[in-house]
Amino acid sequence: MEYSPPPFFKRGPSLITRFTLFSLASLALLVADARFNYLTLLRQGIAAVVYPLQRLSAVPGGLIVRVGDFFVSQSQLQRDNEQLRRQELLHTGALQLGKSLESENQHLRQLLGLRERLPREFVAAEILYSHRDPFTRRVVVDKGFQHGVKAGQAVIDESGVVGQVTRVFAWVSEVTLVTDKEQAVPIQSVRSGLRGVVFGIGYDGTLELRFMPVNADIQNGDLLVTSGIDGTYPPGLPVAVVSNIERNAAYAFARITCTPSAGVTSFSQVLIVSTAEQLPPNPLNDEEPGAKGRKAKK
Amino acid sequence: MNIDWLRAPPGGRAAPQEILLPVKTRYIALTLVSALVLDLFALPGVLQQIRPDFIALTLIYWVVYHPRRVGFLPAWTLGLIMDVADGSLFGQHALAYTVLMYLAILLHRRIVMFGMRHQIMHVLAILIASQLIMLGVRLMAGADFPGALYFVPSLLGAGMWPLLFNVIRVPLRPRSDPDAV
Numbered sequence: 520m521e522y523s524p525p526p527f528f529k530r531g532p533s534l535i536t537r538f539t540l541f542s543l544a545s546l547a548l549l550v551a552d553a554r555f556n557y558l559t560l561l562r563q564g565i566a567a568v569v570y571p572l573q574r575l576s577a578v579p580g581g582l583i584v585r586v587g588d589f590f591v592s593q594s595q596l597q598r599d600n601e602q603l604r605r606q607e608l609l610h611t612g613a614l615q616l617g618k619s620l621e622s623e624n625q626h627l628r629q630l631l632g633l634r635e636r637l638p639r640e641f642v643a644a645e646i647l648y649s650h651r652d653p654f655t656r657r658v659v660v661d662k663g664f665q666h667g668v669k670a671g672q673a674v675i676d677e678s679g680v681v682g683q684v685t686r687v688f689a690w691v692s693e694v695t696l697v698t699d700k701e702q703a704v705p706i707q708s709v710r711s712g713l714r715g716v717v718f719g720i721g722y723d724g725t726l727e728l729r730f731m732p733v734n735a736d737i738q739n740g741d742l743l744v745t746s747g748i749d750g751t752y753p754p755g756l757p758v759a760v761v762s763n764i765e766r767n768a769a770y771a772f773a774r775i776t777c778t779p780s781a782g783v784t785s786f787s788q789v790l791i792v793s794t795a796e797q798l799p800p801n802p803l804n805d806e807e808p809g810a811k812g813r814k815a816k817k
Numbered sequence: 818m819n820i821d822w823l824r825a826p827p828g829g830r831a832a833p834q835e836i837l838l839p840v841k842t843r844y845i846a847l848t849l850v851s852a853l854v855l856d857l858f859a860l861p862g863v864l865q866q867i868r869p870d871f872i873a874l875t876l877i878y879w880v881v882y883h884p885r886r887v888g889f890l891p892a893w894t895l896g897l898i899m900d901v902a903d904g905s906l907f908g909q910h911a912l913a914y915t916v917l918m919y920l921a922i923l924l925h926r927r928i929v930m931f932g933m934r935h936q937i938m939h940v941l942a943i944l945i946a947s948q949l950i951m952l953g954v955r956l957m958a959g960a961d962f963p964g965a966l967y968f969v970p971s972l973l974g975a976g977m978w979p980l981l982f983n984v985i986r987v988p989l990r991p992r993s994d995p996d997a998v
Contacts, residue, residue, distance in 0.1 A: 534919065534922055537888075537889045538889070538915060538918075538919040540889075541889045541890075541918075542916070544908075545908040545912035545915055547908070548907045548908030549909065549912065551907070552907035558907050562901055562907065566901050568898075569857070569898055569901055569902050572853060572854060572857055573902065576855075576857040576858040577858070647859065649859075650903060651856075651865055651903045652905045653967055654963055655904070655960070659904075693904050701959075721961055
């Protein structure tokens with residue numbers, strides 16, 4: 520089936536020419552995005568155009584949810600209310616204790632001459648939808664750089680770390696979940712104080728604690744919290760609970776699977792934590808000029 | 818002389834040769850924007866992953882039945898918009914839609930000759946090809962194969978072809994009965 524127009528009509532460039540042209544343009548964009556991470560500005564520009572359409576497309580679903588909410592039974596409301604009140608009482612107690620501990624901690628840190636922990640700031644955000652892209656684990660939240668969100672900030676919910684902000688647009692931003700294949704969180708075991716890194720493996724509900732020696736002090740049920748040494752995640756946020764350990768002497772590392780603490784698929788309200796803590800400059804970066812000098816001498 | 822093969826093409830009866838109103842460019846743009854809204858519409862859970870790509874289907878329809886009306890540029894631009902909306906690699910949908918346009922233009926004279934059942938087969942092949950392009954791009958960029966569910970949108974999309982065919986044609990059918998005196 521040849522697509523060949525009669526030569527006496529002018530119909531523009533041939534099919535194969537147009538196909539090649541647009542394929543090459545797409546490939547150029549792909550390489551620029553995947554290899555060099557350019558095009559952030561172009562992406563943000565298009566996102567600003569698409570945003571109204573996205574809001575428009577969310578209207579019917581939102582209406583259905585709202586109508587559904589309207590018909591919640593009163594007994595359920597009462598039950599929720601009671602439960603929330605009980606929870607608040609518990610939380611108030613914990614908060615009062617926390618305040619006294621905080622002041623005590625501050626005092627002790629001053630005595631010891633340690634750096635003070637800066638207060639964290641939170642931006643509350645709501646999850647709009649999860650991405651259609653089946654290759655990644657990402658969600659879109661309704662706060663962007665207009666609300667002070669920056670790429671790299673940690674995202675938590677009431678029970679632990681959800682993920683990290685990876686792309687910021689004007690009114691929305693994209694959060695990569697901890698279960699994404701390319702997401703890693705530095706952690707510390709609460710029980711043994713052991714540090715490590717938890718990786719997502721691309722499936723819901725499972726994380727992997729990699730590069731732990733076979734005899735590492737890790738047990739089933741250990742709570743893993745952020746260690747804070749990366750400067751991205753504030754320290755002390757629950758990340759995962761160890762669920763399964765395979766120790767096989769044939770391999771250098773144990774195979775440790777964990778369950779994420781946060782409801783990585785079921786939440787709808789999250790907090791974006793600003794990382795106000797300033798870490799000292801990385802000593803490895805300072806050494807680089809020296810290393811280059813050595814190379815140059817060679 | 819046996820001319821049965823002319824009367825009954827394979828795959829059921831050929832699509833009826835209706836006389837339709839002339840297509841306005843505005844109407845084409847409207848269908849494409851509606852398809853975009855249908856693609857952006859947030860769905861819960863797994864439904865999100867098996868939703869057919871309405872933009873791809875609409876593009877195939879216009880290319881097959883009005884090959885001179887939609888060019889590569891609108892398809893490519895819609896691809897870029899989908900890339901931004903999906904958060905996928907920039908140019909991934911653009912490349913897939915370019916391939917889709919190429920295949921659809923190449924096959925458009927052939928597809929209209931078949932009945933609905935065989936048209937569905939052709940559409941399925943085109944949709945799968947464009948999804949394979951996206952899969953190839955992502956695998957090269959270091960992603961894992963997301964599972965067999967990945968191809969469900971193409972199957973559903975091809976299954977929706979007759980529906981889309983009739984819905985797009987509703988405003989194009991003449992209002993008054995031409996046979997009425």
